[in-house]
Amino acid sequence: MSETRTTARVHETEARVTPEERERSDETNACPECGGRVVSDEEHGESVCSDCGLVVEDDEIDRGPEWRAFDSGERDRKSRVGTPTSNMMHDQGLSTDIDWQNKDAYGNRLNARQRRRMQRLRTWNERFRTRDAKERNLKQALGEIDRMASALGLPENVRETASVIYRRALSEDLLPGRSIEGVATAALYAAARQAGTPRSLDEMETVSRVERMEITRTYRYVIRELDLEVRPADPEEYLPRIVSELGLGEDVERTARGLLDATRGEGLHSGKSPVGLAAAAVYAASLLTNERTTQTEVGEVATISEVTIRNRYKELLTVSEGAPTV
DNA sequence: ATGGTTTTTACTGCGTC
DNA sequence: GACGCGGTAAAAACCAT
Numbered sequence: 079m080s081e082t083r084t085t086a087r088v089h090e091t092e093a094r095v096t097p098e099e100r101e102r103s104d105e106t107n108a109c110p111e112c113g114g115r116v117v118s119d120e121e122h123g124e125s126v127c128s129d130c131g132l133v134v135e136d137d138e139i140d141r142g143p144e145w146r147a148f149d150s151g152e153r154d155r156k157s158r159v160g161t162p163t164s165n166m167m168h169d170q171g172l173s174t175d176i177d178w179q180n181k182d183a184y185g186n187r188l189n190a191r192q193r194r195r196m197q198r199l200r201t202w203n204e205r206f207r208t209r210d211a212k213e214r215n216l217k218q219a220l221g222e223i224d225r226m227a228s229a230l231g232l233p234e235n236v237r238e239t240a241s242v243i244y245r246r247a248l249s250e251d252l253l254p255g256r257s258i259e260g261v262a263t264a265a266l267y268a269a270a271r272q273a274g275t276p277r278s279l280d281e282m283e284t285v286s287r288v289e290r291m292e293i294t295r296t297y298r299y300v301i302r303e304l305d306l307e308v309r310p311a312d313p314e315e316y317l318p319r320i321v322s323e324l325g326l327g328e329d330v331e332r333t334a335r336g337l338l339d340a341t342r343g344e345g346l347h348s349g350k351s352p353v354g355l356a357a358a359a360v361y362a363a364s365l366l367t368n369e370r371t372t373q374t375e376v377g378e379v380a381t382i383s384e385v386t387i388r389n390r391y392k393e394l395l396t397v398s399e400g401a402p403t404v
Numbered sequence: 405a406t407g408g409t410t411t412t413t414a415c416t417g418c419g420t421c
Numbered sequence: 422g423a424c425g426c427g428g429t430a431a432a433a434a435c436c437a438t
C-alpha cells in the first residue's frame with residue numbers, strides 16, 4: 079500500500095469571481111467567430127457573442143437565482159444560493175438529508191405506501207453516508223500511521239500490520255467514542271511489538287498527537303476486543319536500535335544479548351521494563367567491551383532514567399557473574 | 405479505590421580530568 | 422568546576438485486585 083498516493087485531488091478551491099470581474103473579463107473576451115464582444119448570459123448559463131449570437135460557453139454553473147425576482151421578499155424565496163461548499167465537510171456539504179417528517183414538499187402527509195418508500199430511502203441514504211464516513215476515517219488514520227511510522231523509522235511491514243489492525247478496529251465498530259489518532263497510535267504500537275521491532279510508549283507519545291494515557295487505554299481496549307496476542311516485549315528487541323543510535327559496535331550488542339540471555343531465567347526480567355533492561359544491558363556491555371558510553375547517554379536514547387539503568391545493570395552483572403559472557 | 409511494585413525526580417557526595 | 426557515577430528518599434506511575 080506504499081504507492082497508494084491520493085492522486086485525485088478533491089477540488090481545487092475555486093477563486094471567487096465577483097460579478098464585476100466577470101463583466102470585465104467578458105469585455106476582454108473576443109468571439110472566436112466574428113471577433114465581437116462576448117457577454118455572459120447568467121440567466122441561461124451561457125456566454126453569448128453579442129454580435130453574431132454564437133454561444134461560447136454553455137455549461138457554466140448558473141449561481142444566480144432561479145427566477146427573476148421583483149422584490150426583496152421574492153428574491154429571498156427564489157434564490158437558490160445556499161451554504162457554500164467547503165472542504166471542511168467531507169462530502170463538500172453535498173450529501174442529501176432526508177427529512178424525518180413524513181410530509182411532502184408542500185407539507186401534506188404521505189400515505190402509507192409513500193411512507194414506507196421514504197423509510198427505505200432514509201435507510202439506504204444513511205448507509206451510504208456512513209460508509210463514506212468510514213472511508214474518510216480510514217484515509218486519515220492511514221495517513222497518520224504512515225507519518226508516525228516513518229518518524230519512528232518503522233519498516234513497511236509494520237505499517238501494513240498497523241493498518242490491518244486499524245481496519246479491523248474500524249469494521250468491528252471500535253471507533254465510536256475514541257479518537258482516530260488514538261486508535262491509529264495504538265494500532266501502530268501493537269504492530270511494532272508484534273513485528274519484533276517494538277517502540278516504547280515514550281517514543282510513541284513523542285510522535286503521536288494524543289497523550290500517553292489515551293494511547294495505553296485505547297491500546298488495551300483494541301488488544302482485548304480484537305483478541306490480538308502480544309507477548310511482552312523482549313528486551314533484546316530493543317538492543318539493535320539503542321546500540322546503533324549510540325554508534326557502538328557489533329560486539330557491544332552481542333555482549334548485551336549475552337547478558338540478557340544469561341539472566342533470562344533468573345526472574346530478573348519479570349516485572350521490569352524491557353527497555354530499562356535493554357538499556358542496562360547495553361551500558362554493562364559497553365563497560366565489558368571497553369567501548370565506553372555514559373549512563374546518561376544510554377538513558378537518553380532509550381528514554382529511561384539513569385537510576386533505572388544503574389539498578390538494572392548491577393543486577394545483570396552480579397547475576398551473570400558465574401557465566402562469563404562473550 | 406487500594407496497595408504493592410517499579411520508575412522517576414531531585415539531591416548529595418566522591419573521584420577524576 | 423564540570424562530569425560521570427553511586428546512593429537515597431520521596432513522588433509518581435503502573436498494575437492487579
